[in-house]
Amino acid sequence: MESAWVNTTLDLNVNPFFHTNQAPKREADGKMADFEVKSPIKQEIGILVEELNRVSAENKKLTEMLTALCEHYATLQKQYEELVSKNTETGSSKKRKAECEDYSTAVIGFTTNAESSCSIENSCKKPKECINGKISRACVRADPCDNSLIVRDGYQWRKYGQKVTRDNPSPRAYFKCSFAPSCPVKKKVQRSAEDPSILVATYEGEHNHTHHSPSALSSLSPVNSGAATANNSRSARVSSSSSAPAVTVDLTKPAGSDDDTKKPTQKVDQPAIQQILVQQIAASLTRDPNFTAALAAAISGKVVDQKL
């Protein structure tokens, strides 16, 4: 992932003759008398210098926007890695404290733990529950006014309990998967203590049935679709693309250095305006918290699938 930066190369053709049809021709006709072109050339140079300054300023602005984008991405990635490393840590004997800390820090994103079962709640579970203990966590942005602890993830859940925990004023709801009678998966949903608009869903176990609930998927609310709606298997990717407009972000291109933007580019077939458009879209997307949350969920879901 480290190398998956956005290409920062801007195809801003600052060739002085780019915007003038006459100049190259005159250059080709190089033997033209000085007195014939002196005055128009001066005027033209002034215009071109002005144009160059404008483009340079725009270039600088775009570079800054792109830097912000990359920093934002790096921050998200760092957050994700911290969460993963935290979940893979072993040895915290004080399970309840550890769990509490997890809730307070896992504000955005989706974490899972496929290899080391029960690491999040390693010491709290009965041994028999740890055998199938694949634990994952999803954070879903929800309306703070909505008291229902419902996380729509495509599965059918049956609520079997609710409890107010010590470290969080909002109650914790307990769900069992009712899609299949023998499905052992359980889900705990609780609002984040720090941000009541975020629902933290913790999944335990693996579904022993296929996930096909179109009605449930189609009912994913816009509130959820923009945030990280996910569970421990496939629905993370499905939900993130179910109702939101399709946005394809290519992060596979290597990043260009700052110097790259200053180099004159050989490519003239790609209009600069398209590049600017792309940059502006990227910048606006990174300012959208829903998009960043969805991106985090999508990345997490990808990692989960690779682990499976």
Add this chain to the structure above:
DNA sequence: CGCATTTGACCTGCGC
């Protein structure tokens, strides 16, 4: 009437 949700009681594990 059947199913899902609510909610108080009970069970279990952990720390002191």
Add this chain to the structure above:
DNA sequence: GCGCAGGTCAAATGCG
């Protein structure tokens, strides 16, 4: 051993 806190059960309740 006791108390605390999280997790689960099951009767009561609500809703379509």
